[in-house]
Amino acid sequence: xxxxxxxxxxxxxxxxxxxxRQPRMSAPFGHWKxxxxxAGLRCNELCAPWVIDGPITRLAFExxxxxxLAPSLxxxxxxxxxxxxVHKSEKAAHCLKQ
Numbered sequence: 001x002x003x004x005x006x007x008x009x010x011x012x013x014x015x016x017x018x019x020x021r022q023p024r025m026s027a028p029f030g031h032w033k034x035x036x037x038x039a040g041l042r043c044n045e046l047c048a049p050w051v052i053d054g055p056i057t058r059l060a061f062e063x064x065x066x067x068x069l070a071p072s073l074x075x076x077x078x079x080x081x082x083x084x085x086v087h088k089s090e091k092a093a094h095c096l097k098q
Contacts, residue, residue, distance in 0.1 A: 033053075033054075034055050035051055035053055036055060036060075040069055040072060047069075048064075048069045048071075052064075058085075058089055061087065061092060065096060066092075070096055073096070
């Protein structure tokens with residue numbers, strides 16, 4: 001157990017949380033919805049951030065590449081994708097090569 005758990009102020013805050021705040025909250029015990037955040041990461045900034053309501057699909061990924069990421073790229077930029085199935089899109093690859 002972490003040492004701070006024994007402190008009176010921490011015990012009091014937990015008591016307040018359980019007794020007053022937690023019963024009025026819908027999370028973390030409520031239904032969770034999926035939102036997807038996708039963005040480009042440069043050495044000095046985040047570019048083309050995009051949030052969709054729901055999980056990423058091939059169509060959503062292609063739309064992101066075509067309308068958000070590809071227009072923000074400069075000559076010489078490198079795009080690295082992991083092995084997620086939606087990343088294996090010929091349309092997205094074509095947009096990135098232009």
